[in-house]
Amino acid sequence: MTDTPADAPNAPTAAGRATAFQSTLLDQFRAQTAGRDLWVFGYASLLWRPEFEAQEQHISRVWGWHRALKMWSRLNRGSPECPGLVFALLPGGSCQGVAYRVARNQADEVLVRLWEREMPMDVYTPSWLPCNTPQGRVQALAFTLPRSSPSFTGQLPPATYRQIFQQAYGRFGTTLDYARQTYESLQAHGIEDRALAALLRHAD
Numbered sequence: 001m002t003d004t005p006a007d008a009p010n011a012p013t014a015a016g017r018a019t020a021f022q023s024t025l026l027d028q029f030r031a032q033t034a035g036r037d038l039w040v041f042g043y044a045s046l047l048w049r050p051e052f053e054a055q056e057q058h059i060s061r062v063w064g065w066h067r068a069l070k071m072w073s074r075l076n077r078g079s080p081e082c083p084g085l086v087f088a089l090l091p092g093g094s095c096q097g098v099a100y101r102v103a104r105n106q107a108d109e110v111l112v113r114l115w116e117r118e119m120p121m122d123v124y125t126p127s128w129l130p131c132n133t134p135q136g137r138v139q140a141l142a143f144t145l146p147r148s149s150p151s152f153t154g155q156l157p158p159a160t161y162r163q164i165f166q167q168a169y170g171r172f173g174t175t176l177d178y179a180r181q182t183y184e185s186l187q188a189h190g191i192e193d194r195a196l197a198a199l200l201r202h203a204d
Contacts, residue, residue, distance in 0.1 A: 026115050029126060029141070030108055038107035039140035040114065041129055043067050043097035044087035045178070048185040051117070052110045054100035059189060060131040062142065066093035069179060069199060070153040071123070071145055077170040077178050084168030084175035085153065087182060088124070088145035096191045099131040099140050111141070118143045123151045158202055165203040176203050 041062060042050060071088040078084025089095060102110045118124055124143035131140045145152055168175040183196050 025126065026112070026119075029115075030111060032128075033107050033111055035104060036107065037104050038102040038111055039131065039133075039138045040100045040102065040110075041097055041131055041140040041142040042100060043089060043095055043142070044182050046100075047098055047189065048181055050100065052100075052102060052113065053106070055103050056101045058099050058131075058133045059096065059191065060099040060133060060140075061094055061096045062089075062129045062131060062140075063094045065089040065091060065095050065129065065142070065144060067095045067097070067193065067196070069196065070156070071149075072151050072153055073168075073170060073175070075170055076172045077175045078164070078168040079170060082167050082169070083164075084170055084178075085164055086175075086178065088152070089142055090145055090147065090152075096186075096193075098189060099133055099138065101133075101138075114141070123149060161199055161202040165200075 037055075040046065040050075040052075040054075041060065044067065066089070067087055068090045069085045069087055070090065071086050072078070073084040073086045074080050076084075077086055115126075119126065123145065125146055127142055127144050128139040129142045129144075130137050165174075165176040165179075172178075179196065179200060183193065183200060186193050186196070
């Protein structure tokens with residue numbers, strides 16, 4: 001999740017904050033989903049706070065991307081003085097998460113709300129990623145992060161994770177609580193993330 005989610009008090013609308021590029025990109029995605037169900041791939045906070053009603057959901061895996069706690073957060077889970085971290089989908093590997101289906105009559109509204117939640121700061125790159133479901137392969141919306149982004153942390157040493165888990169706090173709580181909620185939600189869905197489990201040991 002980026003640093004200005006849609007449910008924040010007085011959160012600006014996508015129209016009010018989006019750049020011309022973002023607005024054009026949103027229009028493209030809205031056109032691509034017009035008259036169709038919307039599939040969304042959740043891999044972190046969307047697992048425990050989706051903020052939309054899904055007609056069905058399935059455990060799925062995307063290839064070529066992996067979940068990583070390597071995106072700086074200076075508002076929601078940290079501060080400018082002590083930046084925190086949030087998850088992103090980074091290139092390489094694979095990632096298990098949940099594919100949600102939103103009915104076509106709600107798809108446009110949900111897409112705009114997701115855009116307001118995830119795209120106000122123009123950090124993520126929205127992408128259609130193939131996900132396998134019992135109905136076959138679908139293209140699901142996912143919010144990915146390029147390594148060229150200034151929000152990408154790069155490789156962090158264990159000492160930095162320990163400091164962040166001990167000190168980083170933002171308007172929605174701590175990085176540690178956010179990471180633990182995500183890990184517990186993954187476990188509740190029957191998904192094991194060994195990399196995240198290893199990171200959380202730095203908080204012990």
